[in-house]
Amino acid sequence: xxxxxxxxxxxxxxxxxxxxxxxxxxxxxxxxxxxxxxxxxxxxxxxxxxxxxxxxxxxxxxxxxxxxxxxxxxxxxxxxxxxxxxxxxxxxxxxxxxxxxxxxxxxxxxxxxxxxxxxxxxxxxxxxxxxxxxxxxxxxxxxxxxxxxxxxxxxxxxxxxxxxxxxxxxxxxxxxxxxxxxxxxxxxxxxxxxxxxxxxxxxxxxxxxxxxxxxxxxxxxxxxxxxxxxxxxxxxxxxxxxxxxxxxxxxxxxxxxx
Numbered sequence: 001x002x003x004x005x006x007x008x009x010x011x012x013x014x015x016x017x018x019x020x021x022x023x024x025x026x027x028x029x030x031x032x033x034x035x036x037x038x039x040x041x042x043x044x045x046x047x048x049x050x051x052x053x054x055x056x057x058x059x060x061x062x063x064x065x066x067x068x069x070x071x072x073x074x075x076x077x078x079x080x081x082x083x084x085x086x087x088x089x090x091x092x093x094x095x096x097x098x099x100x101x102x103x104x105x106x107x108x109x110x111x112x113x114x115x116x117x118x119x120x121x122x123x124x125x126x127x128x129x130x131x132x133x134x135x136x137x138x139x140x141x142x143x144x145x146x147x148x149x150x151x152x153x154x155x156x157x158x159x160x161x162x163x164x165x166x167x168x169x170x171x172x173x174x175x176x177x178x179x180x181x182x183x184x185x186x187x188x189x190x191x192x193x194x195x196x197x198x199x200x201x202x203x204x205x206x207x208x209x210x211x212x213x214x215x216x217x218x219x220x221x222x223x224x225x226x227x228x229x230x231x232x233x234x235x236x237x238x239x240x241x242x243x244x245x246x247x248x249x250x251x252x253x254x255x256x257x258x
Contacts, residue, residue, distance in 0.1 A: 017244065080092060125177075143223075146218065152174060186226075192230065
């Protein structure tokens, strides 16, 4: 079972990129972030034509998350992260696919930091940690994936000294991610490639992709009962080089069937 996550950075503007990637790689389940489309403007017909079912939570101009499947039904569990009834951002959607709970998230960027946006990021992280603990307690095989907007270690940032005051790399952000991991989650890409420089995001500016001046901010967290099923994982880096592509590359893992 191949599960992928992809910050598509406007699904309608980059539908040709998404369709090409889906056709070439055929992941079984796909989590998308930054749809940048209201609910009724999600391109469901095109997704269906590509061979996928979909559930999604849209929002005008910003955010938006979706889960796609080509291997069976998507049983939606929730489309809002618990803990703040006043939070109207479309940043989380959760479903069961093929007997695995999949949480798809787009964690807040948090810049400029310090400030209200950074406070919101840390509060969102706290809410995620509480919910993630409940998911672990359920005993259900679980994957939490998406754009976390955090570089966990210096290995995850090109020239990390340039990022010390950025909300994606501040000590508070990295501590929040570590707190999450310490619940018992496994960072799948780091499990497979513990010492390798791997990036998932390259800015549109200063030829970042050409220079491989990237960041690893898109992650897969696995519950303990999935770790032994982890067989492979990586980044479809070449997709970032396609014309008019997103500034992220798709990230994927493969889990053995049971």
